[in-house]
Amino acid sequence: MQKKIIPEWISVGMLSERTGVSVSALHFYERKGLIKSHRNASNHRLYPKHVIRIVSLILVAQRTGFSLEDILSELAGLPNRTRVTLEDWEQLGSRWQSELDKKITQLTELRDMMTDCIGCGCLSLERCRLLNPYDELGEKGAGPRLMTE
Numbered sequence: 001m002q003k004k005i006i007p008e009w010i011s012v013g014m015l016s017e018r019t020g021v022s023v024s025a026l027h028f029y030e031r032k033g034l035i036k037s038h039r040n041a042s043n044h045r046l047y048p049k050h051v052i053r054i055v056s057l058i059l060v061a062q063r064t065g066f067s068l069e070d071i072l073s074e075l076a077g078l079p080n081r082t083r084v085t086l087e088d089w090e091q092l093g094s095r096w097q098s099e100l101d102k103k104i105t106q107l108t109e110l111r112d113m114m115t116d117c118i119g120c121g122c123l124s125l126e127r128c129r130l131l132n133p134y135d136e137l138g139e140k141g142a143g144p145r146l147m148t149e
């Protein structure tokens with residue numbers, strides 16, 4: 001099978017086709033500042049073909065649980081916003097992996113706390129680590145903290 005050559009500048013339709021992301025989602029990404037297009041003489045949006053890689057990166061980051069704000073901040077930290085190099089990907093991937101490890105640890109702790117609560121149902125601010133982990137609310141003073149914040 002012959003490899004399809006991608007032109008340097010592509011339409012939103014082609015970007016959608018290449019990434020599997022809907023046109024409306026791509027426009028949303030653009031409004032959020034994650035990707036950028038240029039207008040041609042006919043006032044049509046055109047994206048540099050490197051945006052395909054950026055959209056792919058956004059998809060991976062979203063699947064990993066990062067918010068669009070997190071992703072925007074990560075992309076802003078890249079030396080050259082228009083291209084994502086292998087080095088960029090290695091750095092991002094390594095950072096995201098350690099973030100994922102943290103999330104896995106937190107979720108594992110949460111699951112274990114939930115196991116203690118199943119069948120209890122007290123929802124006590126003093127006893128329930130699920131409702132008040134590490135008595136964080138107690139450190140803020142006496143009284144009904146959940147109701148006032």
Ligand code: FES
Nearest residue numbers: 117120122123128
């Ligand atoms: S519901 Fe009782 S300890 Fe969490």
